[in-house]
Amino acid sequence: xxxxxxxxxxxxxxxxxxxxxxxxxxxxxxxxxxxxxxxxxxxxxxxxxxxxxxxxxxxxxxxxxxxxxxxxxxxxxxxxxxxxxxxxxxxxxxxxxxxxxxxxxxxxxxxxxxxxxxxxxxxxxxxxxxxxxxxxxxxxxxxxxxxxxxxxxxxxxxxxxxxxxxxxxxxxxxxxxxxxxxxxxxxxxxxxxxxxxxxxxxxxxxxxxxxxxxxxxxxxxxxxxxxxxxxxxxxxxxxxxxxxx
Numbered sequence: 177x178x179x180x181x182x183x184x185x186x187x188x189x190x191x192x193x194x195x196x197x198x199x200x201x202x203x204x205x206x207x208x209x210x211x212x213x214x215x216x217x218x219x220x221x222x223x224x225x226x227x228x229x230x231x232x233x234x235x236x237x238x239x240x241x242x243x244x245x246x247x248x249x250x251x252x253x254x255x256x257x258x259x260x261x262x263x264x265x266x267x268x269x270x271x272x273x274x275x276x277x278x279x280x281x282x283x284x285x286x287x288x289x290x291x292x293x294x295x296x297x298x299x300x301x302x303x304x305x306x307x308x309x310x311x312x313x314x315x316x317x318x319x320x321x322x323x324x325x326x327x328x329x330x331x332x333x334x335x336x337x338x339x340x341x342x343x344x345x346x347x348x349x350x351x352x353x354x355x356x357x358x359x360x361x362x363x364x365x366x367x368x369x370x371x372x373x374x375x376x377x378x379x380x381x382x383x384x385x386x387x388x389x390x391x392x393x394x395x396x397x398x399x400x401x402x403x404x405x406x407x408x409x410x411x412x413x414x415x416x417x418x419x420x421x
Contacts, residue, residue: 246291253320255280255300257288267291267302269320280318281325289313290335293320294362295342303332315347317364328364334379338362341388344411346370348379355379357393359411371409371416380404392419 245256252273258266260283267281267288280300289303300320305313315329315336334348334355345360355378357371370391373379377396384391389411396404407416 244288244291246293248293248297249295250297253293253297255291255293255302255320257291258283267300267304267318269300278322280320280322287313289333292336292338292345295338295340301328301336301338301345303336315345315360326364329360329367335382337382337384337391339384339388339411340386343388346382346384346391348382350378353378355395357382357391357409370411370413 241259243257243259245254247254253269253271255267255269258268260266263285264283265286265288266279266283268277269280270277281302281304285307286304287307289305290301291303292301293299294301294317298320299317301315301317302325303313303315305311312331313333314327315332316325316327318325328345329347331349332347333350336348337346338344339346343362345362347358347360349356349358353374353376355373355375356369357373357379358367358369360367373395375395375397379393380396381394382391383393385408390408391411392406392408393416394404394406403421405421406419408419409416
């Protein structure tokens with residue numbers, strides 16, 4: 177829920193501000209379509225028309241609150257964070273055809289920032305940190321059938337994305353208006369910084385292209401009324417190319 181500033185609520189919006197806001201909304205919609213295209217293309221390889229015709233909505237049972245959910249590429253599993261009334265959070269996995277969920281990480285005073293399945297669906301990657309002053313987020317992975325979480329990288333404060341070929345993970349770090357985009361092999365060894373950007377809101381969204389050769393990202397300069405821009409950078413590195421602004 178967004179509330180208007182009490183000092184600006186009720187003021188008439190200028191044509192210029194309205195035009196900029198409209199442009200921002202169109203660009204945001206374009207970004208969403210662009211960054212969703214890879215996922216839809218990937219899913220289309222594995223499902224026939226009958227799969228879509230027979231699809232259904234599935235409600236996760238329980239009375240607790242849920243957040244930060246992600247669906248596996250084959251549409252069989254959903255991972256999500258469950259928030260208990262005492263403020264603790266647990267990481268859970270549900271096979272949609274089964275009646276019960278598996279608790280992968282027990283409830284604790286932990287904050288979660290991002291979830292992503294591995295390309296083959298055998299691992300779940302997640303970004304989390306204990307809710308304590310000065311403790312940064314870190315990237316972990318855990319087998320979907322249960323086991324101990326393995327830390328792969330420290331200070332991962334932004335988004336993550338798994339390459340469709342399953343070989344690499346793109347991850348984002350942000351600090352003082354600067355963001356870095358890095359590539360990490362799936363086993364957590366040999367991280368390589370790909371790109372560093374100075375912006376008010378760098379790397380707001382990241383997504384791999386279907387062929388795993390490029391990574392798309394969105395950045396914004398200034399306030400919410402400012403323009404957002406969509407870039408693509410090659411897996412091997414080099415200067416990013418502007419896709420839309």
